[in-house]
Amino acid sequence: MEHTNVADIQIRPVSAALGMEICGVDLSEPLDHEKFNRIQQAWHDGLILLIRGQRLEEDDQVRFCEQFGVLGSVLNKHTGGGRHPSVMYISNIKENGALIGALPDGEMYFHSDQCYVEKPAMATMLYAMEIPKKGGDTIFSNMYKAYETLPSELKIKLEGLMAVNVYDYEASGTKRGSKIAEGVKHFAHPVFRTHPVTKRKALYVNRLMTDHIIGLPINESNDILNFLFDHAEQAEFTYAHKWTVGDIIIWDNRCTLHARSDFDSSERRKLRRITVLGEKPF
Ligand code: SIN
Numbered sequence: 001m002e003h004t005n006v007a008d009i010q011i012r013p014v015s016a017a018l019g020m021e022i023c024g025v026d027l028s029e030p031l032d033h034e035k036f037n038r039i040q041q042a043w044h045d046g047l048i049l050l051i052r053g054q055r056l057e058e059d060d061q062v063r064f065c066e067q068f069g070v071l072g073s074v075l076n077k078h079t080g081g082g083r084h085p086s087v088m089y090i091s092n093i094k095e096n097g098a099l100i101g102a103l104p105d106g107e108m109y110f111h112s113d114q115c116y117v118e119k120p121a122m123a124t125m126l127y128a129m130e131i132p133k134k135g136g137d138t139i140f141s142n143m144y145k146a147y148e149t150l151p152s153e154l155k156i157k158l159e160g161l162m163a164v165n166v167y168d169y170e171a172s173g174t175k176r177g178s179k180i181a182e183g184v185k186h187f188a189h190p191v192f193r194t195h196p197v198t199k200r201k202a203l204y205v206n207r208l209m210t211d212h213i214i215g216l217p218i219n220e221s222n223d224i225l226n227f228l229f230d231h232a233e234q235a236e237f238t239y240a241h242k243w244t245v246g247d248i249i250i251w252d253n254r255c256t257l258h259a260r261s262d263f264d265s266s267e268r269r270k271l272r273r274i275t276v277l278g279e280k281p282f
Pocket of ligand 1: 090103108136137138259260
């Protein structure tokens with residue numbers, strides 16, 4: 001088996017906000033440690049990695065993703081589980097009348113994966129298999145920049161505070177300040193978290209899943225959260241990725257948010273998704 005030399009990898013920024021594109025790798029082949037270390041450093045620098053033009057079977061994507069850490073398991077096999085226990089599909093395609101994947105259609109607000117559990121996924125990887133002609137972009141936001149550019153009085157006020165994150169699969173979004181329905185998963189995490197590798201601080205609240213900030217009156221919590229959501233989603237912190245079949249992206253849930261733009265539900269969309277286990281945010 002042939003390995004490309006590390007010198008053959010090219011790394012370039014994807015946008016002013018975040019992202020590094022890696023060229024010169026074929027992920028259908030194993031990556032040696034030296035090359036992976038270079039890729040992992042680019043990931044920490046860029047927060048998301050983009051690699052285009054890949055042709056990957058489930059096993060190839062699993063092998064690449066495993067280099068980032070221990071893979072998460074797909075908990076609900078009825079929402080798009082693949083052959084491998086860590087693989088799930090995001091898709092609106094139906095076979096024999098049933099969806100083959102999860103999160104089928106429509107816009108999704110900004111969020112960080114699994115922020116409503118004690119140890120949210122550290123990373124999420126998507127591989128594009130079928131893509132609509134227009135829309136269905138995944139939009140990423142740089143939460144280091146969001147934190148660093150907050151007014152200093154807000155940084156001081158929110159330092160050390162926790163926010164409750166919740167995701168109700170039955171509801172289209174969160175109803176902030178309302179009682180969290182019985183059985184719906186939720187967990188409190190710091191409003192500002194520290195990345196365990198880069199040691200940088202990131203804003204860790206999001207429009208889809210953050211319900212309230214503990215210890216503030218509900219009106220104040222709502223006002224501050226609305227300010228933080230608008231702040232985190234501004235154009236200068238974001239990059240919208242227009243997928244092409246064969247693209248692979250891995251994002252770091254500890255320092256980014258992501259959202260999805262709407263698309264024509266009569267068009268087919270299918271991405272293969274794997275997550276990497278993470279630590280309790282601090
Ligand atoms: C997700 O939020 O994980 C889905 C992203 C997408 O479908 O683009």
